Amino acid sequence: MVVGNGMVGARFAEEVRRRDPEAARVHLTVLGAEPRPAYNRVLLSTVLAGGLSPRSVQLHPTGWAAAQRIDLRIGTTVTGIDARRRRVHLDGGGVEPYDELVLATGSRAWLPPVPGLADPTVTAFRDLADCERILAAVRPGVRFAVLGGGLLGCEAARGLAARGVAVTLVHPESHLMERQLEPDAGAVLAATMRRLGIDVRLATAVACWERDVGLRCADGSIVAADALVVATGVRPETGLAEAAGLTTDRGVVVDDRLATSAEHVSAIGDCARHPGSVSGLVQPGWEQAAVLADRLAAADPTARYLGTPAVTRLKARDVDLATVGDPADLIDDDNEVLRFTDTAGGRYAAVALRGDRLVGGAMIGLPQAAAAMVQFYDAGIPAPTDRLRLLLGRALPPEHRDQTDPELSLGQTIICRCNSVTKDGVIDAVAHGCTTVAALSRVTRAGTGCGGCLERLTAMLTWAVGTDPIGEPAAGGDTSRNGRYEVTEQNPAHQTDALAPAGPH
Numbered sequence: 066m067v068v069g070n071g072m073v074g075a076r077f078a079e080e081v082r083r084r085d086p087e088a089a090r091v092h093l094t095v096l097g098a099e100p101r102p103a104y105n106r107v108l109l110s111t112v113l114a115g116g117l118s119p120r121s122v123q124l125h126p127t128g129w130a131a132a133q134r135i136d137l138r139i140g141t142t143v144t145g146i147d148a149r150r151r152r153v154h155l156d157g158g159g160v161e162p163y164d165e166l167v168l169a170t171g172s173r174a175w176l177p178p179v180p181g182l183a184d185p186t187v188t189a190f191r192d193l194a195d196c197e198r199i200l201a202a203v204r205p206g207v208r209f210a211v212l213g214g215g216l217l218g219c220e221a222a223r224g225l226a227a228r229g230v231a232v233t234l235v236h237p238e239s240h241l242m243e244r245q246l247e248p249d250a251g252a253v254l255a256a257t258m259r260r261l262g263i264d265v266r267l268a269t270a271v272a273c274w275e276r277d278v279g280l281r282c283a284d285g286s287i288v289a290a291d292a293l294v295v296a297t298g299v300r301p302e303t304g305l306a307e308a309a310g311l312t313t314d315r316g317v318v319v320d321d322r323l324a325t326s327a328e329h330v331s332a333i334g335d336c337a338r339h340p341g342s343v344s345g346l347v348q349p350g351w352e353q354a355a356v357l358a359d360r361l362a363a364a365d366p367t368a369r370y371l372g373t374p375a376v377t378r379l380k381a382r383d384v385d386l387a388t389v390g391d392p393a394d395l396i397d398d399d400n401e402v403l404r405f406t407d408t409a410g411g412r413y414a415a416v417a418l419r420g421d422r423l424v425g426g427a428m429i430g431l432p433q434a435a436a437a438m439v440q441f442y443d444a445g446i447p448a449p450t451d452r453l454r455l456l457l458g459r460a461l462p463p464e465h466r467d468q469t470d471p472e473l474s475l476g477q478t479i480i481c482r483c484n485s486v487t488k489d490g491v492i493d494a495v496a497h498g499c500t501t502v503a504a505l506s507r508v509t510r511a512g513t514g515c516g517g518c519l520e521r522l523t524a525m526l527t528w529a530v531g532t533d534p535i536g537e538p539a540a541g542g543d544t545s546r547n548g549r550y551e552v553t554e555q556n557p558a559h560q561t562d563a564l565a566p567a568g569p570h
């Protein structure tokens with residue numbers, strides 16, 4: 066039984082059915098509070114910006130769950146867990162037994178205690194219903210305020226500005242994205258956002274929201290606006306777990322088996338806290354879903370989740386921003402830190418090195434250097450003695466230099482980060498007859514996350530279909546194409562090297 070039909074709960078159900086397609090071993094029930102089938106939450110920023118329709122982000126075609134023999138109950142909220150008796154309580158009074166329970170309850174938007182936020186002109190930015198409400202308010206002449214200058218607030222502000230409405234981004238901290246960026250980088254981002262027509266107000270505490278007025282700030286000023294989007298952070302949804310007595314600590318605590326402190330209860334995705342990953346990104350959740358499906362549906366007691374390196378990208382048109390690792394590494398005195406700031410030119414680069422390894426970094430307006438930074442981080446490539454080359458994106462050793470070239474890149478190069486799909490994974494899928502992006506996505510799932518890899522995926526597919534890259538068996542491994550495919554695609558999180566691939570997204 067799965068609680069939560071979000072990106073990770075739905076993926077877990079898929080993974081189970083990949084391992085048990087005839088439903089011979091696993092009876093699957095998925096309970097989801099949202100009144101609609103699962104959809105791609107990551108793409109909501111693109112929906113807001115007008116790049117996709119709300120309907121197009123649904124994860125599965127209508128009727129998919131029934132065809133997969135999944136007892137999917139949407140609009141059903143679990144209100145309590147009785148871990149001792151192995152059953153859950155539902156809103157409406159029902160009680161359902163389980164053998165194994167998987168918590169995939171995700172995160173919820175956190176709203177600050179500011180008066181006026183319950184007004185209908187105020188919307189959080191977490192789910193499709195929020196997105197539809199925001200879009201319903203977009204019309205000529207409307208003025209939006211976005212409260213919160215973190216990743217989602219910046220994406221929301223840029224998306225709304227792209228629709229041609231006036232946007233003021235109000236952030237209580239002194240620089241944007243302070244969880245990922247240092248002050249200098251935040252200043253470059255703010256300058257870039259301003260150049261794109263967004264009015265950015267920093268270090269601005271808000272007193273209240275007043276309909277027909279706007280945001281009243283603590284210093285007495287007013288941000289005139291007709292609608293407010295609140296993007297002030299998320300919190301892992303741990304209420305059910307806490308009430309059931311499970312160990313929580315900014316998430317439901319899980320071990321490498323993704324088991325919680327209660328027997329027969331596991332947790333994955335945003336709601337789970339594993340020491341090797343950060344909450345709030347889809348890649349760790351999808352890797353966890355595959356590992357847990359191996360343990361529960363393929364009866365593989367050795368299945369372990371070992372963590373996922375953190376790579377973040379801002380999905381905002383004309384703003385190229387990527388970060389790797391922990392931002393604290395950029396201010397750690399024990400690290401060697403290199404910086405370059407060009408506020409007027411909208412460019413910023415910073416990397417933190419421990420010994421000769423890149424452990425953290427941020428890049429704005431430097432796509433090539435950002436791609437190289439991700440490769441250094443992912444693959445643990447030793448940094449060159451000429452450090453300046455790192456900031457210029459010219460430091461990759463020859464064997465890693467051509468990672469954007471479909472032919473010359475290494476087999477371990479990541480093509481789709483959300484789904485941990487490598488070049489080798491694409492080649493194997495082509496060997497199985499995938500000759501279109503749609504077929505490739507169906508089999509490997511590449512391109513089904515944030516969609517940022519579609520161009521590279523198409524280039525890789527074009528090359529792989531036009532050549533015969535698997536004419537020779539893979540050296541030192543299972544030489545059957547089928548065998549290789551099983552390893553690279555189905556169990557990515559099991560492979561230590563699958564967790565440290567090279568290549569940008």
Ligand SMILES: Cc1cc2nc3c(=O)[nH]c(=O)nc-3n(C[C@H](O)[C@H](O)[C@H](O)COP(=O)(O)OP(=O)(O)OC[C@H]3O[C@@H](n4cnc5c(N)ncnc54)[C@H](O)[C@@H]3O)c2cc1C
Nearest residue numbers: 069071072073098106142143170171172334335345346347
């Ligand atoms: C606008 C936006 C942009 C994003 N962009 C990116 C990005 O570029 N890259 C990236 O990696 N991540 C991004 N994320 C984060 C990503 O969407 C999440 O990491 C991912 O959705 C986590 O999946 P999940 O299934 O754990 O949680 P969710 O997708 O939040 O799903 C949890 C589900 O559980 C349901 N639920 C909760 N409690 C109960 C209950 N008691 N009973 C029944 N159902 C319940 C909820 O209603 C929800 O449907 C973005 C998020 C947003 C909002």
